[in-house]
Amino acid sequence: MPKSPARTKANPARELVFGDLWEYDPAPETADPKLKPRYDLFINGSFVPPRAGKYFATINPAHETKIADIALADASDVDAACKSAHKAFTNVWGKMPGKERGKYLYRIARLLQDHAREFAIAETLDGGKPIKESRDFDIPMAAAHFFYHAGWADKLEHLAPGRQIAPHGVVGQVIPWNFPLLMLAWKIAPALAVGNCVVLKPAETTSITALKFGEICQEAGLPNGVVTIVSGAGETGAAVIQHPLTTKVAFTGSTEVGKSIMRSLAGTDKKLTMELGGKAANIVFDDAPLDQAVEGIVNGIFFNQGHVCCAGSRLLVQESIAEIVLAKLKRRIAVLRVGDPMDKNTDLGAINSRKQLTKITELVKSGVAEGAEKYDTGCKLPAKGFFFRPTIFTNVSMSHRIAREEIFGPVLSILTFRTPEEAVEKANNTPYGLSAGVWTDKGSRILQMSTLLKAGVVWANTYNKFDPTSPFGGYKESGFGREGGKQGLLDYLSVG
Amino acid sequence: MPHRLSITKTPKCYVGGAFIRSESGRVTALHDVSGAFFANIPQCTRKDLRNAVEAAAKAGPGWAKRSAFNRGQILYRLAEMMEARAAELAEAVALGGTSKADASREVAASIERVVHYAGWTDKYEQILGSVNPVASAHFNFTVTEPMGIIGVIAPDDSPLLALISLILPAITSGNCVVALASSAQPYPSILLGEMLATSDLPGGVVNLLTGQRSEMLPTFATHEHLRALSGAVNAADRKALRLGAAESVKRVRLLKAEAPIDWFAEKMQGVEEIRSLIEFKTTWHPVAA
Numbered sequence: 001m002p003k004s005p006a007r008t009k010a011n012p013a014r015e016l017v018f019g020d021l022w023e024y025d026p027a028p029e030t031a032d033p034k035l036k037p038r039y040d041l042f043i044n045g046s047f048v049p050p051r052a053g054k055y056f057a058t059i060n061p062a063h064e065t066k067i068a069d070i071a072l073a074d075a076s077d078v079d080a081a082c083k084s085a086h087k088a089f090t091n092v093w094g095k096m097p098g099k100e101r102g103k104y105l106y107r108i109a110r111l112l113q114d115h116a117r118e119f120a121i122a123e124t125l126d127g128g129k130p131i132k133e134s135r136d137f138d139i140p141m142a143a144a145h146f147f148y149h150a151g152w153a154d155k156l157e158h159l160a161p162g163r164q165i166a167p168h169g170v171v172g173q174v175i176p177w178n179f180p181l182l183m184l185a186w187k188i189a190p191a192l193a194v195g196n197c198v199v200l201k202p203a204e205t206t207s208i209t210a211l212k213f214g215e216i217c218q219e220a221g222l223p224n225g226v227v228t229i230v231s232g233a234g235e236t237g238a239a240v241i242q243h244p245l246t247t248k249v250a251f252t253g254s255t256e257v258g259k260s261i262m263r264s265l266a267g268t269d270k271k272l273t274m275e276l277g278g279k280a281a282n283i284v285f286d287d288a289p290l291d292q293a294v295e296g297i298v299n300g301i302f303f304n305q306g307h308v309c310c311a312g313s314r315l316l317v318q319e320s321i322a323e324i325v326l327a328k329l330k331r332r333i334a335v336l337r338v339g340d341p342m343d344k345n346t347d348l349g350a351i352n353s354r355k356q357l358t359k360i361t362e363l364v365k366s367g368v369a370e371g372a373e374k375y376d377t378g379c380k381l382p383a384k385g386f387f388f389r390p391t392i393f394t395n396v397s398m399s400h401r402i403a404r405e406e407i408f409g410p411v412l413s414i415l416t417f418r419t420p421e422e423a424v425e426k427a428n429n430t431p432y433g434l435s436a437g438v439w440t441d442k443g444s445r446i447l448q449m450s451t452l453l454k455a456g457v458v459w460a461n462t463y464n465k466f467d468p469t470s471p472f473g474g475y476k477e478s479g480f481g482r483e484g485g486k487q488g489l490l491d492y493l494s495v496g
Numbered sequence: 497m498p499h500r501l502s503i504t505k506t507p508k509c510y511v512g513g514a515f516i517r518s519e520s521g522r523v524t525a526l527h528d529v530s531g532a533f534f535a536n537i538p539q540c541t542r543k544d545l546r547n548a549v550e551a552a553a554k555a556g557p558g559w560a561k562r563s564a565f566n567r568g569q570i571l572y573r574l575a576e577m578m579e580a581r582a583a584e585l586a587e588a589v590a591l592g593g594t595s596k597a598d599a600s601r602e603v604a605a606s607i608e609r610v611v612h613y614a615g616w617t618d619k620y621e622q623i624l625g626s627v628n629p630v631a632s633a634h635f636n637f638t639v640t641e642p643m644g645i646i647g648v649i650a651p652d653d654s655p656l657l658a659l660i661s662l663i664l665p666a667i668t669s670g671n672c673v674v675a676l677a678s679s680a681q682p683y684p685s686i687l688l689g690e691m692l693a694t695s696d697l698p699g700g701v702v703n704l705l706t707g708q709r710s711e712m713l714p715t716f717a718t719h720e721h722l723r724a725l726s727g728a729v730n731a732a733d734r735k736a737l738r739l740g741a742a743e744s745v746k747r748v749r750l751l752k753a754e755a756p757i758d759w760f761a762e763k764m765q766g767v768e769e770i771r772s773l774i775e776f777k778t779t780w781h782p783v784a785a
């Protein structure tokens with residue numbers, strides 16, 4: 001057998017470059033999402049039009065075409081919603097044995113699985129995320145959350161032994177647009193399991209799957225008023241959290257809005273849970289399995305177009321391997337497919353809204369203006385719709401806005417470090433503290449880094465992993481309270 | 497034998513392991529229930545508060561790194577120090593007009609509470625933390641960590657028991673504390689400082705200030721290095737503290753001072769109080785699948 005020549009810098013392995021020789025065929029998902037042209041508010045077990053008769057359009061961010069009209073709830077709608085939720089809590093749900101509550105949650109989990117494909121398509125149409133993510137992650141994980149919490153409903157006495165526990169009553173919940181149904185599940189499943197009723201306000205740009213969830217509640221025979229969905233914008237959300245009957249408020253969204261909610265509720269006794277922004281460090285050591293790490297970096301920042309509060313938006317790579325990691329990363333993102341979210345081969349779908357696209361564009365401009373070096377693949381983007389190329393910045397310094405502010409888009413800032421101490425110092429040097437990633441071959445280093453990083457979730461040799469049993473939530477200005485696990489349940493109970 | 501003039505004590509605040517007067521030089525005269533002059537109490541300022549936070553920041557990492565067993569030993573030592581001076585503590589509590597019997601009862605309950613938390617240091621983690629059975633090849637576990645520096649604002653009533661009930665759950669898990677004692681009855685906190693100083697607790701872990709609540713409250717609310725506020729205050733103060741806390745997403749746990757609080761109750765102590773002043777950290781560690 002002929003001896004293959006040694007691979008050296010002067011004689012590198014040749015790369016197969018196909019260019020545009022073979023285009024992928026389109027592989028659109030075509031199942032029927034069973035959408036209605038108009039969505040009313042889900043109050044007291046029925047879909048009712050808003051009292052003022054106002055609706056707003058929800059659009060498909062990939063085509064900028066209207067999908068449906070969504071009811072705009074005002075303060076009077078929210079008042080009716082909270083009252084029906086309170087009635088349901090007092091008369092039915094709060095009194096129901098945990099075992100029975102749990103069975104309703106099991107039903108919901110099963111029904112979500114039955115309707116999984118239709119929900120996945122609706123999610124992708126309304127929010128712009130790739131169908132492979134809504135199909136393989138968002139919807140199954142939402143069902144898993146109901147399954148997990150269903151089983152807790154009759155075992156709550158194990159949560160706080162020796163103490164009296166009680167549900168709060170009506171919980172007001174406001175969720176973001178990045179994982180519309182999954183965030184709903186994170187919020188509703190634990191709240192219902194422990195005996196609360198909920199009034200939930202979905203994000204303005206992604207109301208459809210939340211309102212479709214109302215249909216699931218009907219199908220499950222859930223008692224009227226236990227789950228209430230009021231769609232609208234910021235004012236609707238404010239009405240929910242300010243309402244005197246919502247004694248507990250759970251919010252997921254930006255730190256800025258979280259702070260304003262905290263201020264607006266300062267004079268009340270409401271209990272709060274805040275799941276806010278992040279600027280996570282994804283730290284790659286020189287002993288890391290590099291190909292695996294590159295996959296993790298890509299997943300960390302380009303999953304869901306980077307619309308992820310725990311996105312690994314700051315890559316901290318050890319100086320000795322920075323060059324090779326950057327080369328591998330560039331090669332990897334060159335083959336990311338950006339485009340039609342409904343195509344099963346799409347890796348990055350549409351940016352959720354024009355507003356978000358503007359924000360990402362503005363922050364990327366600031367990165368260039370402040371002296372960081374921008375790189376993107378120059379890939380072709382669809383003519384219509386909101387899209388942004390996977391973008392990486394090198395020569396980033398800690399003071400740059402792109403290293404400090406949450407971009408919430410497919411934009412990675414790369415910094416380097418020499419020692420583990422420097423990595424920790426840089427990783428922790430942020431007001432945020434939601435998550436972090438560590439890539440290394442050493443188990444002891446994983447545990448040491450995890451101890452030193454000020455973050456609520458630390459992923460080792462993986463990234464963006466979630467599970468209903470695993471508590472999620474932040475340190476510092478990334479919020480307080482946890483979602484998932486037994487820790488998350490306690491945040492929906494008052495312990496006396 | 498001629499009458500001997502007694503030596504009066506100058507009350508000082510316990511900050512950073514040292515006994516200080518307020519940087520302002522100001523004092524407030526404290527009178528006993530009969531109206532007789534008792535002593536001058538330091539009237540601390542915002543600057544004293546900031547200095548105390550700095551002292552706590554220096555002590556914090558070391559205290560958090562102490563073993564749970566060691567923290568328990570130190571808390572138990574605090575109970576020993578208090579027990580030895582229980583009579584003196586009771587007199588301090590009685591200064592505000594509480595009967596001798598009630599004052600002794602408050603001191604006894606305070607010491608019991610210290611012992612209670614001494615026992616928690618190496619146990620709460622086993623109750624609050626968890627190993628989580630995730631659906632992937634990961635060893636997924638949740639551990640607790642102290643939040644950092646906790647601002648404690650004690651109510652006027654139960655000047656010893658309330659103060660120590662607020663401090664203990666914080667330091668049990670490795671937090672440091674900057675506490676403002678009862679404005680009406682500050683003297684028990686002066687004695688408590690002396691006992692903390694002899695309990696092997698590292699200096700700076702607990703810092704005790706005396707003075708006017710209204711003067712220091714805005715700084716408690718907004719100081720970004722205080723990661724949580726714990727106390728019993730009135731409605732207006734709760735609002736002010738929560739407004740300030742929003743600026744840095746500070747954790748807030750405030751009881752209503754206007755409602756009667758039974759500080760002696762069993763439910764005023766325990767793992768739930770510890771839980772309110774810790775963070776949960778979840779790690780996903782790969783395992784061979």
